[in-house]
Amino acid sequence: MNGTYYINPGALGCHNKGEAPFCILTGRDVKFYTATYPYEAFIESYNRLNVPSKEELLSIFFSSHAE
Numbered sequence: 705m706n707g708t709y710y711i712n713p714g715a716l717g718c719h720n721k722g723e724a725p726f727c728i729l730t731g732r733d734v735k736f737y738t739a740t741y742p743y744e745a746f747i748e749s750y751n752r753l754n755v756p757s758k759e760e761l762l763s764i765f766f767s768s769h770a771e
Contacts, residue, residue, distance in 0.1 A: 707731065720766070722746065 709729040713736065722743030727736045747766060750758045 707730060711727050711729055711734075713725050713727050720743070722741045724739045724741065725736065726739065727734055747762075749755075750762060755761065
């Protein structure tokens with residue numbers, strides 16, 4: 705996109721923090737950023753939205769929040 709590349713520097717949301725790391729590469733310049741989100745509200749949404757296979761997903765990716 706106009707010489708700008710978006711790179712995923714790691715797994716998104718598979719840890720116990722409300723942070724989503726990303727970086728932007730423009731030419732040879734790389735800038736790293738972190739977008740924050742309300743982690744506990746994200747976890748609670750699995751129950752509120754009745755996510756299919758929520759127990760398995762929480763166990764695999766968010767083991768500290770598995771039921």
